[in-house]
Amino acid sequence: KNEVEQSPQNLTAQEGEFITINCSYSVGISALHWLQQHPGGGIVSLFMLSSGKKKHGRLIATINIQEKHSSLHITASHPRDSAVYICADDFSGTYKYIFGTGTRLKVLA
Amino acid sequence: EPEVTQTPSHQVTQMGQEVILRCVPISNHLYFYWYRQILGQKVEFLVSFYNNEISEKSEIFDDQFSVERPDGSNFTLKIRSTKLEDSAMYFCASRPGQGSYGYTFGSGTRLTVV
Numbered sequence: 581k582n583e584v585e586q587s588p589q590n591l592t593a594q595e596g597e598f599i600t601i602n603c604s605y606s607v608g609i610s611a612l613h614w615l616q617q618h619p620g621g622g623i624v625s626l627f628m629l630s631s632g633k634k635k636h637g638r639l640i641a642t643i644n645i646q647e648k649h650s651s652l653h654i655t656a657s658h659p660r661d662s663a664v665y666i667c668a669d670d671f672s673g674t675y676k677y678i679f680g681t682g683t684r685l686k687v688l689a
Numbered sequence: 690e691p692e693v694t695q696t697p698s699h700q701v702t703q704m705g706q707e708v709i710l711r712c713v714p715i716s717n718h719l720y721f722y723w724y725r726q727i728l729g730q731k732v733e734f735l736v737s738f739y740n741n742e743i744s745e746k747s748e749i750f751d752d753q754f755s756v757e758r759p760d761g762s763n764f765t766l767k768i769r770s771t772k773l774e775d776s777a778m779y780f781c782a783s784r785p786g787q788g789s790y791g792y793t794f795g796s797g798t799r800l801t802v803v
Contacts, residue, residue: 613792615794620796621726621778621796621797621799622794622795622796622797623732623780623794623797624794625792625793625794628792666732668732672745674737674744674745675720675722675734675737675782675784675792676734676737676745676747677724677732677734678734679731679732679733679734680731681731682731
């Protein structure tokens, strides 16, 4: 059974801190997706990656296929980064995702 | 920036009633999806839709559910005879054709079955 696990489940950081959220998956992937869920519930797509590293502004996502592990990093965190971050495994290449439970991030000013 | 629009944002319905959740995907997108998230739980895949037919569906997507793209712009999820356990946030998503990214979620419809 394909499981997607995230850690930590909850994270509180001070503004400016470097943040790392981890995601492990048990079965192979076609691509791994990082999503951001705002307090109101809306979901925004952050990254989709199948190898290496991607960067967008202060966000960096990396993936290690051999270790079945991905990380999302936030540099110079800000209170507006407060959200739930979800990784999702597109194991079949058809967007039929297996979602992680999410990491709830709170950044304090 | 183009958006996926979902209506209504919140719907309350009596158990046993039929509901239709509506989505307007981004206009040049070809692939459409419905997901749901029960409060406090993971997001779950329901169904994918391409070329006017279902591409894949999960075990959750049983005969109670159906999807339709009735007019080339709307993409609807119908739930017949709603149950209490259908209460959840339902998200629509769409993306362009193969080789392009642009995968975009709607803001969701919160369905409450009472």
